[in-house]
Amino acid sequence: MTDDFTPIRDAVAAGRGDQFEIEAGASMDHFTHRFLCHRYDHRHVADATEKNGQEQSPGSGLALSTPVVRLVDVHKSFGRQQVLRGVTLDIPPERTTVVLGPSGVGKSVILKLITGLIQPDQGEVWFCDKRIDQLHRRELDRLRTRIGFLFQMAALFDSMTVEENVSFPLTEHTEFSREERHERVRKALHTVGLEGVEHKLPSELSGGQKKRVALARAIMLNPLLVLYDEPTTGLDPIRADGINELILKLRHELGVSGIVVTHDLASARKVADRLVMIHDGQIIAEGSFSEFACSDNPHVRRFIAGQWDPCEDEVVSNEWSPR
Ligand SMILES: Nc1ncnc2c1ncn2[C@@H]1O[C@H](COP(=O)(O)OP(=O)(O)O)[C@@H](O)[C@H]1O
Ligand SMILES: [Mg+2]
16 A cells, blocks of 8 residues: 655654644643644644645545545443444545434544544554554654544634634644745635635634634645534534535545534535444444435434434433443
8 A cells, every 4th residue: 555654754754853832722622732733843744745745636646445544343432431332434535424423422532533532442443554543642643734623613723813723734744934834824715715814813703714714724734634523513504505515625626535524414415425324332324325315224214304313312311320
């Protein structure tokens, strides 16, 4: 298999590699912060965006049969709560895979496992040819530069302008000049359909605009894979559709592989090349939207029909069980 990390690894071997910290005010949980603010200085990965060839030739460059992500029999519990109970899943490159399921079934947990923010109790998590759950922190930080993450709450740094937020990955991982960064921010904002907002603060943006800014930040390093956590939640149907259009655009124009976790069926129908559904800690169905729409599986049928399923509530209620 092609080693997609060679350019980055070479650059790092020749670089400084000092630990560093940044100061930033942000309303985000510690997982989000850890994903965005790496422990090691990777600015010597400068120009990785060009070196990995994606700017010249969009797309992952992987054979279509090679999964970008593989989960093999993954188990994950928090205390007594068993969230994932043997999830096996392949994510194909240059396609959008939608992970469907009601709240609390472990959709975000899957995204955290893929980015190495949490470890499985059992099983394997692969990103291309790297086994995520066995990587050292430094290598994990480096690998995260290949993954864009659109967080559920956008997770912008409140005290930074849009320009500073979007250029954050460049500041952290490249040595581009101020002018180059400015130009790349402008291009990324153009890609997500925003102009002239560079000097605004997140508090001055609408919910839809915040998601777009967060998406611009997520694609700054030309990621191989973009993870979208509930990308349309909290948006009105028109703005939600705008985000769906952007997901399609990134897939078709940039060849980005995508994983969208959602419970929004309209979004799933529009963006999915393939859907998988989680129920009771396992993948219980996979296929196209039309296959889901005529599925015999009772959980899929209830979910698609929007009918209350007492079993789902049982899964969520375990969290609060005093046992
Ligand atoms: N870091 C954590 N510590 C304890 N419990 C967690 C943690 N992350 C997730 N959980 C629990 O795992 C379950 C699944 O969470 P999550 O993946 O966020 O659900 P969703 O499918 O809505 O994204 C929830 O009950 C949640 O409370
Ligand atoms: Mg979630």
